[in-house]
Amino acid sequence: MPPIARRWYPDPVSQVPIHPGLFTLPGDPRGPRLLAARCPSCAGLHFPAGETCPYCGTDGCREEAIGAEGRLWLWTAVRTAPPGYRGPVPYGFGVVDLPEGLRIVSRLASAEVERLREGQAVDLVIEPLFTNDAGDEVLSFAYAPREAR
Amino acid sequence: MKGGRAVHVAGVGLHPFGRFDGKDVTRLGQHAVREALAEAGVGRGGFGAAFCGTVYTGVAAGHKVLSGLGLSGVPIVNVEAGCASGGAALSLGAAAIASGQHDRVLVFGMEKMPRGIIRSSFFPPWCEEAGLSPAPAYFALRARRLMLESGVTREHLARVSVKNHANGVDNPFAMFRKPFTTEQVLASQVVCDPLTLYMLCSPNEGAAAVVLSCEPGPVGPPVRVLASVLRSHRPGSVLGEHTPMSGLPGAEPPTPTETAAREAWEQAGIDPRDLDLAEVQDTDSGREILSVEELGLCERGGGGRFVEDGVGERTGRLPVNPSGGLLSKGEPLGASALGQVVELAWQLRGSAGPRQVEGARLALGHTVGRGANASVVVLGR
Numbered sequence A: 001m002p003p004i005a006r007r008w009y010p011d012p013v014s015q016v017p018i019h020p021g022l023f024t025l026p027g028d029p030r031g032p033r034l035l036a037a038r039c040p041s042c043a044g045l046h047f048p049a050g051e052t053c054p055y056c057g058t059d060g061c062r063e064e065a066i067g068a069e070g071r072l073w074l075w076t077a078v079r080t081a082p083p084g085y086r087g088p089v090p091y092g093f094g095v096v097d098l099p100e101g102l103r104i105v106s107r108l109a110s111a112e113v114e115r116l117r118e119g120q121a122v123d124l125v126i127e128p129l130f131t132n133d134a135g136d137e138v139l140s141f142a143y144a145p146r147e148a149r
Numbered sequence B: 001m002k003g004g005r006a007v008h009v010a011g012v013g014l015h016p017f018g019r020f021d022g023k024d025v026t027r028l029g030q031h032a033v034r035e036a037l038a039e040a041g042v043g044r045g046g047f048g049a050a051f052c053g054t055v056y057t058g059v060a061a062g063h064k065v066l067s068g069l070g071l072s073g074v075p076i077v078n079v080e081a082g083c084a085s086g087g088a089a090l091s092l093g094a095a096a097i098a099s100g101q102h103d104r105v106l107v108f109g110m111e112k113m114p115r116g117i118i119r120s121s122f123f124p125p126w127c128e129e130a131g132l133s134p135a136p137a138y139f140a141l142r143a144r145r146l147m148l149e150s151g152v153t154r155e156h157l158a159r160v161s162v163k164n165h166a167n168g169v170d171n172p173f174a175m176f177r178k179p180f181t182t183e184q185v186l187a188s189q190v191v192c193d194p195l196t197l198y199m200l201c202s203p204n205e206g207a208a209a210v211v212l213s214c215e216p217g218p219v220g221p222p223v224r225v226l227a228s229v230l231r232s233h234r235p236g237s238v239l240g241e242h243t244p245m246s247g248l249p250g251a252e253p254p255t256p257t258e259t260a261a262r263e264a265w266e267q268a269g270i271d272p273r274d275l276d277l278a279e280v281q282d283t284d285s286g287r288e289i290l291s292v293e294e295l296g297l298c299e300r301g302g303g304g305r306f307v308e309d310g311v312g313e314r315t316g317r318l319p320v321n322p323s324g325g326l327l328s329k330g331e332p333l334g335a336s337a338l339g340q341v342v343e344l345a346w347q348l349r350g351s352a353g354p355r356q357v358e359g360a361r362l363a364l365g366h367t368v369g370r371g372a373n374a375s376v377v378v379l380g381r
């Protein structure tokens, strides 16, 4: 997998996920992936992963690491930091269709809305979003437009 | 209503929507309740139950309103269903009359919204930290979809805002009573592309109340509740007001507005093409267009055309939000659905003043929001 960018801080900087169980962490051999779950009954995928299927109520959903790439469906940019948000503004925000069969709401790595279009290829990135009070880099997920990288 | 006793709107009361520093939410509610009871000629002992819609008010909100007026003792039910809270309270009240459980009930709603972008306990903290919670961003995604699938342009989005603000000039209960031009709306600050500041409604404060009765009230031509329906979302879509983090590509289950509308036409025994006016959820310009599509007031994908043809203008075939809608009134969540009902009752009585839609006989109210919840109300005379 590509190394996580550490442009702003000298090593070693400890990195923590914004919430456990959402995505693979740096060094994971699977590469950057979202941790979704698939229902053993209706086969529907959901994210974040939970034991119970939100479509049919069946227990025993199994984790699947998915979403390395997808296609952009809808997009906008958020220009004013919403309450509780700790990252930079403006930031991109949108909906991405994943080939595994999941439609996901996500940050976008680009806020240049005029350069985004329906069906555009996007790649998952796990990146530092802000530094917490303990000095750790807090990692979150976003989809980056392929052409803009 | 179908299969039950007639449900009459026997009295209405409305506290203006706006910002009222120094006046607490209980006082706002009491203002509306007193007006509605006075118009219905009803006092203590005159109603069998009370239903109160509110979201941010806290424990026993309706109890505080009525106990301060010496009106407690009856069952008081506080209802939270997001932006549809007032509609949810109305559906409980209407069912109580239709079924014969009570002859008269009081239904009211009120809110004193926090300022700024609405913070909700709905999202887990990490979603807020990650920037996945802002409501205007979700509104913008829905507006983008209308642009991709319904022929909606930025000018159409602006035109809805222009229409509603122009209508609001004539509404003394509205917060914003200033007209805007299309150019001004488009040039206002971009909040979340394609939505600009003047295309978004403001959370605010207000209260509304109605007395429902099995008999007509003393004021005006009798107005009846022909349908009052509440529905929630089905899973699969990511664009619903339940704002899930994920859904299924291509999954387009019927929205709560669509399912509520279908049931409402059935309950009222009407054809929606016979409606004379509609007050619909317009939290943003795009939401009004989407509401019109979901309610079946135009075909799916026909939203751009609906605006282009001026159907929803005050002089159009089906005036939409002749009150000015939430864009000019502002949105006090618990009061917004019942505020529509009060306005529609005035329209059907012929007492809406400069906002009057001439000869209105059949009217629609619609709210949709967090939950997701949608309520559809049909009033007739």
Ligand SMILES: [Zn+2]
Pocket: A039, A040, A041, A042, A043, A044, A053, A054, A055, A056, A057, A058
């Ligand atoms: Zn399932």
